[in-house]
Amino acid sequence: MVRDDAGADDLFRRHQAVLPAWMPLYYELPMEIVAGAGCVVTDGEGTEYLDFYSGIATNILGYGVREVREAVQRQLCTGIVHTSTFYLIRAQVEVAERIGRLSGIPDPVVFFTCSGTEAVETALLLATQYRDSHQIISLRYAYHGRSFGALGVTGDRMWQGRGLSPLRVAHVRGGGRRRGELGSLDDTAYVRVCAEELEETITTSTPGRTAAMIVEPVQGVAGAVPLVPGQLGAYKEVLDRHDVPLIVDEVQTGWGRTGQFWGHQWHEVTPDLMVFAKGGGNGLSMGGVVGRREIMSCLPVPSLSSFGGNPLAMAAVRATIDYIETHALPAHAARVGDLLIEELRRNLANEPWVREVRGAGLLMAVEYAQPGSPAQPAPQMAEAVQEACRRRGLLVGLGGTFHDCARIMPPLTLSAEQAREGARRVAAATKDAREN
Numbered sequence: 001m002v003r004d005d006a007g008a009d010d011l012f013r014r015h016q017a018v019l020p021a022w023m024p025l026y027y028e029l030p031m032e033i034v035a036g037a038g039c040v041v042t043d044g045e046g047t048e049y050l051d052f053y054s055g056i057a058t059n060i061l062g063y064g065v066r067e068v069r070e071a072v073q074r075q076l077c078t079g080i081v082h083t084s085t086f087y088l089i090r091a092q093v094e095v096a097e098r099i100g101r102l103s104g105i106p107d108p109v110v111f112f113t114c115s116g117t118e119a120v121e122t123a124l125l126l127a128t129q130y131r132d133s134h135q136i137i138s139l140r141y142a143y144h145g146r147s148f149g150a151l152g153v154t155g156d157r158m159w160q161g162r163g164l165s166p167l168r169v170a171h172v173r174g175g176g177r178r179r180g181e182l183g184s185l186d187d188t189a190y191v192r193v194c195a196e197e198l199e200e201t202i203t204t205s206t207p208g209r210t211a212a213m214i215v216e217p218v219q220g221v222a223g224a225v226p227l228v229p230g231q232l233g234a235y236k237e238v239l240d241r242h243d244v245p246l247i248v249d250e251v252q253t254g255w256g257r258t259g260q261f262w263g264h265q266w267h268e269v270t271p272d273l274m275v276f277a278k279g280g281g282n283g284l285s286m287g288g289v290v291g292r293r294e295i296m297s298c299l300p301v302p303s304l305s306s307f308g309g310n311p312l313a314m315a316a317v318r319a320t321i322d323y324i325e326t327h328a329l330p331a332h333a334a335r336v337g338d339l340l341i342e343e344l345r346r347n348l349a350n351e352p353w354v355r356e357v358r359g360a361g362l363l364m365a366v367e368y369a370q371p372g373s374p375a376q377p378a379p380q381m382a383e384a385v386q387e388a389c390r391r392r393g394l395l396v397g398l399g400g401t402f403h404d405c406a407r408i409m410p411p412l413t414l415s416a417e418q419a420r421e422g423a424r425r426v427a428a429a430t431k432d433a434r435e436n
């Protein structure tokens with residue numbers, strides 16, 4: 001589909017005039033995506049791209065998925081787009097039952113929101129109320145959203161702004177250990193250091209009562225940095241000793257993206273609260289928290305989200321979960337993710353600007369650094385690679401604590417052939433960027 005009105009450059013000018021400059025746009029000449037099918041999208045000029053970013057991991061099944069479209073159409077045809085949670089919503093109850101079961105949390109209760117930020121905010125509200133404390137522990141380099149509370153627990157300076165927060169927050173080590181003296185530790189030793197740091201933070205640097213610890217199983221915005229095997233379990237042991245609930249943020253890692261239904265399942269840990277959003281509605285706005293009844297029920301006042309759990313979003317979520325389960329997408333993501341990361345590593349093996357290719361399932365990143373100085377991030381290279389990928393018909397994202405990563409999060413329906421083709425294009429784009 002090619003648009004017949006003015007092109008992307010005119011739309012870009014109008015965008016700049018009326019939308020905030022702090023809301024970043026990708027590319028020197030930003031693009032308008034006007035159509036999509038499977039893992040391929042089309043821009044306003046009619047150019048097709050293999051999409052390795054899926055709208056920041058929201059289009060988890062890809063584009064134009066018949067089952068989701070029909071579910072949404074059926075709901076639209078009832079004439080009911082919204083009623084509010086003051087009334088019973090059948091699909092909301094059904095989806096809550098399914099997410100509750102999928103969470104593995106015993107006797108779960110679910111609350112729906114419209115976004116990941118609102119879901120994180122809800123988890124923080126519940127934990128602080130439950131524990132009567134506003135002390136939170138979070139990981140360095142974490143990203144948890146854009147409200148005051150969510151920004152407070154975010155551990156990445158790029159997104160924090162002035163750092164005003166209603167919470168008292170202590171940041172401890174996350175998955176990235178390659179800088180400084182910890183770089184040479186093996187997994188077991190690193191996990192021990194992290195657990196000791198958490199113990200010491202709780203016992204010495206907090207006012208004596210901690211509301212919760214919030215953790216992403218793979219730090220997505222930080223550049224797909226997975227927690228080390230055993231790290232989440234070691235945190236949980238420490239937290240349990242101090243009665244501190246664990247909030248797992250699955251906004252980016254949920255719905256099969258890492259090769260398990262939830263990213264924390266790689267660690268065999270059951271969280272006390274779990275936050276989800278992004279891909280659950282395959283593009284429709286959704287989010288929520290699932291958790292232990294005792295914590296989820298602790299609010300002494302009424303609370304609701306006008307649009308959270310609305311019939312249209314819930315119809316999409318139900319169809320998306322059905323699709324993920326019927327097509328065994330977590331296992332598929334693990335298989336194709338292994339293939340993609342292998343192909344990327346093979347194709348990029350001799351690239352002097354590539355520091356690391358890492359990730360889990362179909363959540364990964366290529367990190368760029370100055371040749372010969374791996375501790376010197378190369379954000380300009382990551383950006384040049386993203387532009388070059390576009391020229392070669394591939395969409396990737398940007399990220400990394402030092403803005404030095406090309407982020408890769410394709411739809412989970414990616415085929416093996418598309419994975420190989422995409423890896424070839426990333427390698428060719430890296431060469432283009434190096435030579436220009």
Ligand SMILES: Cc1ncc(COP(=O)(O)O)c(C=O)c1O
Nearest residue numbers: 115116117143144145249251252
């Ligand atoms: C781990 C994580 N938590 C929370 C959020 C915030 O979600 P949203 O943008 O839907 O508010 C994001 C968004 O990227 C995220 O990656």
